[in-house]
Amino acid sequence: MPKQSAQREESQMARRVALVNNKGGVGKTTTTVRLAEALAKEGKRVLVVDMDPQGNASSFLGWTWDPAQQQPTISEAIRAATEGAARGAIQPIGWDAPYAERIALAPATLDLETRMSEAGVSGAWRRLDMALEGVDDSFDFTLIDCQPSVFHLTQLALAAAHDAVIVTEADIYAIEAAKRMHAFVTQRAPKDLANPTLAVRGVVVSALKGTSLQTEQRDSIRRIFADLVWDPAVKLRTTLAEANTDAQPLTDSRVADSRATYELLAQAFLKAVPAQ
Numbered sequence: 113m114p115k116q117s118a119q120r121e122e123s124q125m126a127r128r129v130a131l132v133n134n135k136g137g138v139g140k141t142t143t144t145v146r147l148a149e150a151l152a153k154e155g156k157r158v159l160v161v162d163m164d165p166q167g168n169a170s171s172f173l174g175w176t177w178d179p180a181q182q183q184p185t186i187s188e189a190i191r192a193a194t195e196g197a198a199r200g201a202i203q204p205i206g207w208d209a210p211y212a213e214r215i216a217l218a219p220a221t222l223d224l225e226t227r228m229s230e231a232g233v234s235g236a237w238r239r240l241d242m243a244l245e246g247v248d249d250s251f252d253f254t255l256i257d258c259q260p261s262v263f264h265l266t267q268l269a270l271a272a273a274h275d276a277v278i279v280t281e282a283d284i285y286a287i288e289a290a291k292r293m294h295a296f297v298t299q300r301a302p303k304d305l306a307n308p309t310l311a312v313r314g315v316v317v318s319a320l321k322g323t324s325l326q327t328e329q330r331d332s333i334r335r336i337f338a339d340l341v342w343d344p345a346v347k348l349r350t351t352l353a354e355a356n357t358d359a360q361p362l363t364d365s366r367v368a369d370s371r372a373t374y375e376l377l378a379q380a381f382l383k384a385v386p387a388q
């Protein structure tokens with residue numbers, strides 16, 4: 113049964129939040145993973161659903177595809193087109209941190225790309241919502257990391273989500289893409305994806321270098337998105353990029369300021385995203 117017409121107690125469900133932008137490389141995956149981390153530290157149970165065939169969220173969280181094991185991924189769950197099919201795809205993450213047990217992952221590999229061939233199949237846009245049905249009830253939040261697109265895989269995410277968070281850099285092309293995504297979420301998704309209550313709850317500004325040009329662009333983000341913009345902006349930090357590629361939680365002292373930033377962003381998240 114689709115989320116929108118579910119008869120059961122809404123309060124049993126995780127709140128599902130899609131992290132989106134129509135441009136790549138703007139910090140969507142980093143924001144997804146680091147918000148999951150900061151929320152888990154707050155005691156929240158978080159499911160990360162990797163909806164990008166690049167699988168970066170899966171690798172940042174320390175998950176690796178083992179051809180010998182053939183672990184099920186979100187791609188098989190979507191292909192199944194049955195209620196609750198994502199249950200078999202949910203796996204622990206690979207971090208060594210006390211709060212890591214509160215984060216679980218529905219991983220992706222390049223195989224997710226093949227789901228694109230179902231884009232024209234009647235009702236296929238509902239398949240992630242169906243696959244998660246009943247599966248994420250034991251989580252507080254389901255964070256869905258999206259690919260830089262407004263096409264099928266992102267539509268699957270937006271059909272399953274209650275909320276969207278836009279991630280952008282203070283860069284003119286990233287902002288243009290963020291505006292396109294905002295328009296898609298607010299104007300197209302309610303009708304095309306039968307999700308009339310889907311709302312943009314926040315805008316995260318990522319990888320800020322602090323140049324004067326970027327400061328101007330940040331001001332323009334504030335003019336465009338006003339109160340939707342969450343504080344603080346995430347500063348550009350090589351140590352954060354290294355923690356991502358090394359699949360490490362932000363426990364080391366070298367990443368202390370990035371850690372503090374995401375802790376504050378998690379507070380903004382908890383204020384802006386309604387509790388289920």
Ligand SMILES: Nc1ncnc2c1ncn2[C@@H]1O[C@H](COP(=O)(O)OP(=O)(O)O)[C@@H](O)[C@H]1O
Nearest residue numbers: 136137138139140141142319347348349353356
């Ligand atoms: N604040 C930051 N400082 C430095 N590097 C960052 C920061 N945020 C993200 N990155 C790096 O930039 C690249 C793109 O970020 P990513 O989160 O994968 O973006 P997207 O998911 O939008 O494509 C990655 O290599 C990531 O580690």
Ligand SMILES: [Mg+2]
Nearest residue numbers: 140141164168
């Ligand atoms: Mg990404």
